[in-house]
Amino acid sequence: MRAARRALLTAAAAVLVVALTACGGLPVSGPVNAGKPIPESEADGGLVFIPREPIKDATPEQIVEGFIAAGSGPSENWSTAREFLAADIRTQWNPRAGVTVYRAGERTLRQVAAGDYALTVTPSATVDAAGEMTFSGDAGDISLSFTLAQQADGQWRITQAPDGIVLDEGRFTAVYGSYALQFFDPTWTYLVPDQRWFPKQYAATSIAEGLVDGGPGAWLEGAVSTAFVDGARLAQVAVPVRSNVASVSLQDGARALGREVLDRMQTQLETSLAAAGIDAVDMLVDDQPLAAEAISVRTTRVDSRPLVRTDDAFGFISGGSGSSIEEIPGLSDALVPIDAVDIEVNADRTSAAVRSADGAVSVVGSDGTVRRLDTRAPLVAPSIDLQGYVWSVPAGAPGAVVAFAPDGTRVAVADAWPGAAEISAQRVSRDGTRVAAVVRDGGRWALWVAAILRSREGVPTGLGTGRMLGVLAGPAVALTWLDGSTLAAVTSAGGDPALYSQRVGGFGETERTPDAITSAAGGLQSGGVRLRDANGVLYAQRGANWQNFASGIRVLAVQQGSPR
Structure with missing residues (x-):
């Protein structure tokens, strides 16, 4: 049985290598193709490429193609890739300088002069020496230059090559x-x-x-x-x-x-x-x-049940169709009288940031207090952080972000979304260290994230340098943190509703949603999401489908964590 299982795993790995090779935009036949997986016992349970070394009398083009393919083999500090280099630069070339990641097929290699070749790729992302990924957006093509010369033995070798490696997305995620x-x-x-x-x-x-x-x-x-x-x-x-x-x-x-x-x-x-x-x-x-033990940290997980506002109640759905609501002591009674369109509840469930139907932002406490904070118009949905600050910003003034302290004190947040002309959504992460936003920068809408800088007392003082995570089809009608690393934005550009999920420092993906979605919230499991449409129908994702989970939902609230 064990031998049969090993044979099946080896066959499956071989099929995967063939698939990756076929879609990688590199030669699918010939002597310089990366391809074979190492035996399972050496691979530590994962796929490992063993690129082929240069063949005798290979052409300059074959040498460059083989060198690029050998980027998929990091074993022994990319020793195979170094064989395509002239001896005097093998130790100088630094494969760890970074990775240029491109979509399969979006690359060309051409000769520009005798012994000179240019590799042109359309990068989807780049990874630096520290392993940080940066989304390339619409930066356009880049060209990488290679110089070759015949060596004393008559073999062509690369005498000049850029540091780092180049991989298509499929091979990159395999390696x-x-x-x-x-x-x-x-x-x-x-x-x-x-x-x-x-x-x-x-x-x-x-x-x-x-x-x-x-x-x-x-x-x-x-x-x-x-x-x-x-x-x-x-x-x-x-x-x-x-x-x-x-x-x-x-x-x-x-x-x-x-x-x-x-x-x-x-x-x-x-x-x-x-x-x-x-x-x-x-x-x-x-x-x-050393004598040490891991300490207990506070989780950013949320209750698996949807937190909603119906016609006459606010709380967690504990039965199908929203017929049974488990209220939050104090806070539910305080929220029900308010005509809210957006609600975000803090982790302790003692207060909530609310945008009401008249467009104003308020903070509501479990003791029944309601403090009106911001009446600038039009405001995006507010967010409440772990220190109790309510974040608010007008859609037409992305740089005018204000954080209101629990006592109502107004704090201007410096360096917020520079260069943005509009903002359609903004959410603080559950750990209070980052804030995400969907902003219009020039003619495009994009998802950005920035670090929150605070004083020793926890007062927000400004935002760090932002990172663009991805380009969206249009403004977001909803934005939410699914977990500590993943964001989800709902767009409806061109009448095509879509859910864009984006990992901070990773790749994003888009999928269709039901029509007329108005709000989203992290849901059932890590990375899960729930959606509400304009008719009050609540949806939960089941595999590739969206299931009608409940109806009669006036507001789908966002949870900023769970009580200790």
Whole structure:
């Protein structure tokens, strides 16, 4: 049985390699094609490419094509790819400088002069040396130059090549994996994911190196915290893994750190390495284990039940068709009298940010208080953060973001969405460290995210440098965080309703939705979403279909987490 299973797995892997090769835009026959998976026992359960080395008397074009194909083989620091290079540049070429990712078929290789070739690609994304992915948008084609010369043995080799590698999307996602480096919010309460892309073969070492020796991405600086400090960096850039237990060797300075710091370090390492299949982590100094245990952090998960407003109640649906509502003590009674069109409830369920039918933004407390905060018009749906600040912005003035303190104090948020002409939606992440928005920049609508900068007291002071995550077909009628790393926006440009799901630091995808959707909220499971249409019908996704979950829903509320 075991032998049969191994044969089936090997056959399946071979089929996958053939599929990837066929759609990769690279030669599908000939001697320079990347292709074979290594045996299962060596692949550690995943697909690994073994690109072919140069063949004798290969043409310059075949050498360039083979070099590009060999980018799919990171084994031994891309040793096969280096065989296509002249001896004097093999150690100079840096494959870890980054990855240019393109859609299959969107590349051409042409000769521009004797021994000179240009590879033109239309990138969909780029990945830098730290593993951070940047969406390319409509940046257009880029050209990469290669120079070749015949060597003393008469063989053509590349004498000049750009650092980094080039992969189509299919091969990229086969070779590279997406891993979240985990950092803390400034209060050390939540873990904040910082998505990176690393070769799957070296995932554990890359994750530890990025977390311990690196730090958060530049766009997150000032918004997150890390327990790793100078003097307690990696003692060796290698993380052995045995029986799914990773051994992380640290510098001697780690001995002097307090237990609280060590526990936070352990927490960051364990949660970050779990994405690579690591079950446990040993932090070591001179091969001796450090006493540390992962701490409990507050979750950003939400209640699996939809939080809704019906004609006469506000609370969680506990029965089909919305007939049974479980109310939130105090808050439900305070919200029912309000003619609300948007509601977002804080994690403790003690207050809610509300946009009423007259367009004003208010904060409603479980003690029955209602404080009117913003009457600028027209305002987008408000968002409430973990500190109790209500975020509000007019659709026609994206830079005029204001955060209202729990006592109503108005705080202008500096550097909000520079260059944007309009904004259709804005939401703060459940951990309070990031804010996302759909804005019009020039002639396009795009999804952006930026870090929230705060004072020591937690007062929002400004936004960091924003990141564009993707281009949308039109303005968003709804925007929501599905989990700590994923956003969903609903658009209806051209009469075609669509749900655009986007991972921060990853790829996005679009799918059709029912007609006339007005709101969205993170739902059933991690990454799940629920939608409400203009007729009050609530939908939940079941596979590729949208199921009618309930009716008579006036407002689908957004949850900013769950009580402790």
